[in-house]
Amino acid sequence: MITVETVASLRDQVARFRQNGKRIAFVPTMGNLHAGHVRLMQEARRHAPVVVASIYVNPLQFGENEDFNSYPRTPSHDKVALLSAGVDMLFKPAESEIYPRGKTAQTFVETPGLSEDLCGAFRPGHFRGVATVVNRLFNLVMPDVAIFGKKDYQQWLIVRLMTADLGLPVEILGVDTVREPDGLALSSRNHYLSSDERNLAPRLYETLVTLRDRICEKNMGFDTVEENAIVELEESGFRPEYVSVRRQSDLQKPIPDDRQLVALAAAWLGKTRLIDNIEFELKS
Ligand code: PAF
Secondary structure, three states, X not given: OXXXXXXXXHHHHHHHHHHOOOOEEEEEEOOOOOHHHHHHHXXXXXXXXXXXXXXXXXXXXXXXXXXXXXXXXXXXXXHHHHHHOOOOEEEOOOHHHHOOOOOOOOOOOOOOOHHHOOHHHHOOOHHXXXXXXXXXXXXXHOOOEEEEEHHHHHHHHHHHHHHHHOOOXXXXXXXXXXXXXXXXEOOHHHHHOOHHXXXXXXXXXHHHHHHHHHHHOOOOOHHHHHHHHHHHHHHHOOEEEEEEEEEOOOOOOOOOOOOEEEEEEEEEEOOEEEEEEEEEEOOO
């Protein structure tokens, strides 16, 4: 695996891959890689002979009181995961390579509306930071295809909208969430959970499964199942931010004809913020 740390050496390597006519698949990450990331890299391999991954903990997507400083940075562990996933090149830039004029002076990318909804309502500026860094990474890596996890469903949709709006020639693919055997979605932030919290954490997914079944099998209304889910999460010891049923295509509130739905939730367990979602289809 080639590791590059500067934009100049990245561009050099990308040009070489391109000269040989090779397609590039790209997996952007913030490191602390787990089986969910490895799955993204395996999917990348199915779409291109060259797989490029990046590891960059992007300060622009963290709020002032969020976990930028404590976000797990595990370079030796990550290297093993990247090698096992067969990644061809790792881009591991310093902040000065990504934001050479400083992160506050940086030109940014905004996706209005959706960026302020759901997670965006509780994390102001988060999706602006995500869209800005992903756009810059796309311009540097120049991939043909980029792979994102659907655990971050809203992020996946925002990246797709941004890519279309800016006319970037990158195909955006989403990969299903990888879960622990008890249902907990894999996430780097799961490391923050105490052992008691870890035992409770799968209830977030269980709540979404119950919500889906109440809609699909018991025909219950969206407002009722969302309210029930909030109460049940609170009773289990979570501090829920939202539970919301949306349509898959644009994350707007469903209208009666919508069939392809996704229920999304964010909730705190102690000091850890967990998110999850479940896609489902309504039978007509
Ligand atoms: O999902 C992530 O790990 C990050 O938000 C991403 C896409 C790498 C941008 O920093």
